[in-house]
Amino acid sequence: MGKTFAEKILAAKAGLDETVPGQIVTVQPDRLLTHDNTSAIAKTFRKIGTDRVANPNMNVIILDHVVPAANETYAQSHKETREFVQQQGIEAFYDVGEGICHQVLPEQGHALPGMLIVGSDSHTPSHGALGAFAAGIGRTEAAAVMATGEIWLRVPESMRIEVTGEMPPQVSAKDLVLHIIGDIGADGADYMSVEFAGPTIESMSIAGRQVLCNMAAEMGAKNGYVAPDETTRQWLAGRTTSTYDEILPDEDADYARVLHYDVSGLMPQIARPHRVDNVVPVTQVTGLPINQALIGTCTNGRLEDLRAAAQILRGKQIAPWVRLLVLPASREILLSAMEEGIIADLVKAGATLLNPGCGPCLGAHEGCMAPGERTISTANRNFKGRMGSREAEIYLGSPATVAASALRGAITDPREL
Amino acid sequence: MKTIIKGRVWKYGDDVNTDVIFPGKYTYSITDRKEMAEHALEDLDPDFVKKVQPGDIIVAGKNWGCGSSREQAVISLKEAGVGAIVARSFARIYFRNCINEGLPIVTCDAVDSVETGDEITIDFGQGKVITPRAEYHFPPLAPSVMEILDAGGLVPHVKQKLGIA
Ligand code: SF4
Numbered sequence: 001m002g003k004t005f006a007e008k009i010l011a012a013k014a015g016l017d018e019t020v021p022g023q024i025v026t027v028q029p030d031r032l033l034t035h036d037n038t039s040a041i042a043k044t045f046r047k048i049g050t051d052r053v054a055n056p057n058m059n060v061i062i063l064d065h066v067v068p069a070a071n072e073t074y075a076q077s078h079k080e081t082r083e084f085v086q087q088q089g090i091e092a093f094y095d096v097g098e099g100i101c102h103q104v105l106p107e108q109g110h111a112l113p114g115m116l117i118v119g120s121d122s123h124t125p126s127h128g129a130l131g132a133f134a135a136g137i138g139r140t141e142a143a144a145v146m147a148t149g150e151i152w153l154r155v156p157e158s159m160r161i162e163v164t165g166e167m168p169p170q171v172s173a174k175d176l177v178l179h180i181i182g183d184i185g186a187d188g189a190d191y192m193s194v195e196f197a198g199p200t201i202e203s204m205s206i207a208g209r210q211v212l213c214n215m216a217a218e219m220g221a222k223n224g225y226v227a228p229d230e231t232t233r234q235w236l237a238g239r240t241t242s243t244y245d246e247i248l249p250d251e252d253a254d255y256a257r258v259l260h261y262d263v264s265g266l267m268p269q270i271a272r273p274h275r276v277d278n279v280v281p282v283t284q285v286t287g288l289p290i291n292q293a294l295i296g297t298c299t300n301g302r303l304e305d306l307r308a309a310a311q312i313l314r315g316k317q318i319a320p321w322v323r324l325l326v327l328p329a330s331r332e333i334l335l336s337a338m339e340e341g342i343i344a345d346l347v348k349a350g351a352t353l354l355n356p357g358c359g360p361c362l363g364a365h366e367g368c369m370a371p372g373e374r375t376i377s378t379a380n381r382n383f384k385g386r387m388g389s390r391e392a393e394i395y396l397g398s399p400a401t402v403a404a405s406a407l408r409g410a411i412t413d414p415r416e417l
Numbered sequence: 418m419k420t421i422i423k424g425r426v427w428k429y430g431d432d433v434n435t436d437v438i439f440p441g442k443y444t445y446s447i448t449d450r451k452e453m454a455e456h457a458l459e460d461l462d463p464d465f466v467k468k469v470q471p472g473d474i475i476v477a478g479k480n481w482g483c484g485s486s487r488e489q490a491v492i493s494l495k496e497a498g499v500g501a502i503v504a505r506s507f508a509r510i511y512f513r514n515c516i517n518e519g520l521p522i523v524t525c526d527a528v529d530s531v532e533t534g535d536e537i538t539i540d541f542g543q544g545k546v547i548t549p550r551a552e553y554h555f556p557p558l559a560p561s562v563m564e565i566l567d568a569g570g571l572v573p574h575v576k577q578k579l580g581i582a
Contacts, residue, residue: 141571190480
């Protein structure tokens, strides 16, 4: 019997011939990703009693969650992170303004096929889009990885999601993944390694694959994965000088579950408050008035997302009662969008441009909601209270759906425009 | 870690999330571990904190600890005196956080045959949970994971490994 991606890569990293689901292995990650929580992790690291991180080349640190600092507490935390970076001689440090960790890590060539990446952020599975094994961990474990260079991992069962069909106009990766989550539930892939495959995935851009793997976290998955191919190699060209090993699942691998989806008839999808698996086709919620619209985050803040929004908003004006917030996921994306004229199109249409970073996604600054307000967002979570008041509502959708909704001031099916 | 744990049961259902185990509103304001214990399970069972005794065991249904990755959801129970958690299944990061905080956990269906207040025994050596009405077997944790529990959690374990007293 063949082996899945997770079984193969964890065997390779643990120096074993093979692994089986449920087995615990000890591995040395290629990368440890931390963000604004680095200062807290550094405190635990010191509590362990070590002076030096085991391998400064493993660490990638990106300040992105509350940037620039919203108040003195955040400013102090950022300062401690910068000091830690200096003391430990960590080279891969990206300060305020570079972008969201899950975008900057791959852009700067730190996420490659065949790598094992752990991160103190629950959306670390995003990096499976490039063929890496990437999983989220807690803060104490991140401190232990810094101290020892090692971590224990349980070899997960694997789920394969085969997707066929051509995406209809104004339907994108976000709609597909929301549909899958609505189908299998927020714990539908608990503990599992989720492999996305099939012709639809093969013809998808890296940005689209990142959306799928990012949202794998919302199915409870340990990691998401798309097999690296020519699209991956082209995307990585110029971003890294390192060589890498592409690790692919065997064709006769043993999956705990195999699911099939055909996207040819897929409609734009919406996750309603307050669960990501509370999903309906957009047609069931059109007309619901909104106060705020958000295009950005580690899920949908990439160039093709901004392009889709600009296509809808170019030469038009958003509804006067709506705040449209646009946050490119990184400086690189912001620059490309400026060069293409997308930023000008969006700002002329009434958008407020925010700096690359997480922005209002976690409700700490830059666009929190008051009680009774409603936001439609391209983010990945719509939990109660996530963007400010517990009495506010968050609806999740694709960039096209969010842009169309900003235009009309109410949830809108982008296919109607 | 003790290989045999006996304790009184607190029984709960499925999908108990980290928000009801340790409310989000305290995650930044409370940093003292003992103080965290005062809010354990506050939004699920206000009686718990008043009546919990050292060594008590939580027995629950599926997906215990789903939601946020906050470690306070483990620390608050441990500091309140909980000796072990037995559940049909655990959310992934919660499971890891338990091991790393040195709180023993067992995956089995004991919830089917217990009531709050029952006395049960967990035998880690034999991989058995004994309730007044039935016996359940559970697969042993991997030796490398047991080492972390034995050391009392990940921080002391790493200290031992690195030879820091
Ligand atoms: S954009 Fe939102 S979901 Fe993504 S890393 Fe930042 S806070 Fe988390």
